[in-house]
Amino acid sequence: MPWLRVVEAFKSPPGSRVTIKGWVRTRRDSKAGMSFVAVGDGSCFEPIQLVVPSSLANYESEVLRLTTGCSVEAEGELVASQGKGQAVEVQATSLKVVGWVDDPDTYPVSAKRHTFEYLRDVAHLRVRTNTFGAVARLRHTLAMGIHRFFDERGYFWVHTPIVTASDCEGAGEMFRVSTLDALNPARTPEGRVDWAQDFFAKEAYLTVSGQLNVETYACALSRVYTFGPTFRAENSNTSRHLAEFWMVEPEMAFADIHTNMDVAESFIKSLFRCALDERADDMAFFNQHIDKTVIDTLTKTIESPFERITYTEAVNILKKQIASGKKFEYPVEWGANLQAEHERCLTEEVFKRPVIVRDYPKQIKAFYMRLNNDGRTVAAMDVLVPGIGEIIGGSQREERLDVLDARLEETKLQKEAYWWYRDLRRYGTVPHCGFGLGFERLILACSGMQNIRDVIPFPRTPGNAKF
């Protein structure tokens, strides 16, 4: 009898003889001489119902003792269901218990509602719930969608390093990577820690971005992207930050900020479409139980163009909002960073759809962003979406060596440390651009989930690296 995943069983014709393997979700007994056992194996949202007759030899001894979480292996015939609630079910001819649940009373994910906060403490078991199973499948589907999007457009996936010994990565606290004895490190004659004796013979860290590395590949392969884990040692305690998260960073040669915006917009839309088309079962669940507007939001986002404005226009719009009575905690002033409340106002109240803001004052952006002709703004862009805020940050890169050097000087960075980055501008430089998309923030947007800790299997945050 062929072993079918539940998702395959649902697609098989009635009369098929099948083997199902999975975990018990619920059990209901009927005095009509049978038990109904819902079994899920994670292959799709819906569990499949086994109809287990009381005539089985182990019915009294085992089937009636099944509880949520037990693993089972059942054989039977796929039949049209006599009951409501499911089209097909398995009329079981045998049911073998593979693994019991030790103590059903304390099984952490019993068949009842649990809060997400509680489930984070049992992250090893929470994926057995409806919500976390759906998130896990959506996460996979979006990851595959990302690779497909770029593959179809001729981008090459570049595996930029996780460990970086070049201190070129700029802003953001980094995690140190070291094999020195923390209690008794090698020391220089002056008594300082002697990093020359460390594993990489210099200070090393976990990457905060693959961008600088991937630029080198863009300046040879033309269209490339990275997709991998990223680490930030910031003490951020919010529902939108993780110490370890996944980031997608495309980088394109012979392309300017406008191409960058075009790619970012079609990228987001493509992924929203991917979620709706390929995870319809899980999306229906999210829409019903997590966020009743999520499918509508994704659909509308796909159908309408993103708003595109400059930072200067954004400031003017926000000032008009204030003039007509809108209250902000922080002032709106040209030259200052847009606060979360300002970004939210733009995307949620003024335009009510995704907004791309570009051309920010150079003093609030990174050294590598291309200086505009006005001499005071750079070709940077942020994509803001309702409910999440910033989901993408990117820019056209400064390809002119003299301008780059001037910016390095302005921001008090050491030219020598960026020697290979500067080489790209010395040898056949080209206009190029790219952006970074927070993968978990994308999953938040697609699912309607509220907390970023619930869309990654094992979240790492300040003070927490359990599991």
Add this chain to the structure above:
RNA sequence: UCCCCGAUAGCUCAAUGGUAGAGCGAGCGGCUGUUAACCGCUAGGUUCUAGGUUCGAGUCCUAGUCGGGGAGCCA
């Protein structure tokens, strides 16, 4: 890191400074082609930790730990 809120049964939550309760889950029984099943019974507690105030603290005070919401940093 800053501001605010919280921690009581396996889970979600009640309890005026005066005998710690309910719903769900679990166990047992009943009923039923069941499906958030339903009905009855039973078990289940170091009230986060350490101090303090009080005749008496789940409740008030102090410190800590953990969690949530918001802010900053960003993706």
